[in-house]
Amino acid sequence: QVQLVESGGGLVKPGGSLRLSCAASGFTFSDYYMSWIRQAPGKGLEWVSYISSSGSTIYYADSVKGRFTISRDNAKNSLYLQMNSLRAEDTAVYYCARASNYGDYFPPYFDYWGQGTLVTVSS
Amino acid sequence: DIQMTQSPSTLSASVGDRVTITCRASQSISSWLAWYQQKPGKAPKLLIYKASSLESGVPSRFSGSGSGTEFTLTISSLQPDDFATYYCQQYNSYPITFGQGTRLEIK
Numbered sequence: 001q002v003q004l005v006e007s008g009g010g011l012v013k014p015g016g017s018l019r020l021s022c023a024a025s026g027f028t029f030s031d032y033y034m035s036w037i038r039q040a041p042g043k044g045l046e047w048v049s050y051i052s053s054s055g056s057t058i059y060y061a062d063s064v065k066g067r068f069t070i071s072r073d074n075a076k077n078s079l080y081l082q083m084n085s086l087r088a089e090d091t092a093v094y095y096c097a098r099a100s101n102y103g104d105y106f107p108p109y110f111d112y113w114g115q116g117t118l119v120t121v122s123s
Numbered sequence: 124d125i126q127m128t129q130s131p132s133t134l135s136a137s138v139g140d141r142v143t144i145t146c147r148a149s150q151s152i153s154s155w156l157a158w159y160q161q162k163p164g165k166a167p168k169l170l171i172y173k174a175s176s177l178e179s180g181v182p183s184r185f186s187g188s189g190s191g192t193e194f195t196l197t198i199s200s201l202q203p204d205d206f207a208t209y210y211c212q213q214y215n216s217y218p219i220t221f222g223q224g225t226r227l228e229i230k
Contacts, residue, residue: 044224050219095167107215107219110157110167111172115165
């Protein structure tokens with residue numbers, strides 16, 4: 001069965017950095033597009049970033065552009081999110097999600113989600 | 124950016140009721156709309172994609188309809204397991220956006 005397991009969350013000071021990982025299993029990871037989606041405490045869902053199956057096409061939300069970097073290692077069945085210059089408003093549970101395959105440039109919906117990892121940005 | 128607005132924000136209903144949640148897009152998104160269910164402390168679960176296509180394994184009491192700018196999620200007969208928060212999501216264009224959520228609570 002499809003499993004997505006996030007790790008790497010924790011407490012970090014404003015301006016600091018953190019790298020999230022998502023380990024995928026139960027499907028051919030290299031065939032699928034992936035995304036990161038976050039949810040601030042008690043709030044709704046916010047899409048963060050998307051990466052195509054090969055890693056050649058990447059999109060970011062404006063709120064994280066220039067600070068966050070999505071990447072993947074298909075040999076390790078893993079997705080990553082490097083987060084730099086963190087702000088208090090980045091505090092959230094971060095989910096990795098498997099994306100539908102409509103093509104590199106077409107936005108997806110998300111059919112499987114991990115359990116999430118909490119990132120807290122506070123001094 | 125395409126704004127997604129759900130109504131109502133909170134809905135009180137009883138087991139066995141038929142309920143409808145509405146999602147409106149700020150511009151046409153054709154049928155590129157998904158619905159998710161989220162329970163406290165859990166990840167969202169996909170229910171419906173392409174406005175009306177039921178995800179595999181999702182009970183048939185869930186249905187979706189609409190196109191363009193107005194969409195609905197209907198639960199035909201509420202079950203105890205259905206009390207949760209529901210989100211719509213557009214995937215017509217980037218940035219991908221979600222509605223603010225509708226909390227379905229027990230009356």
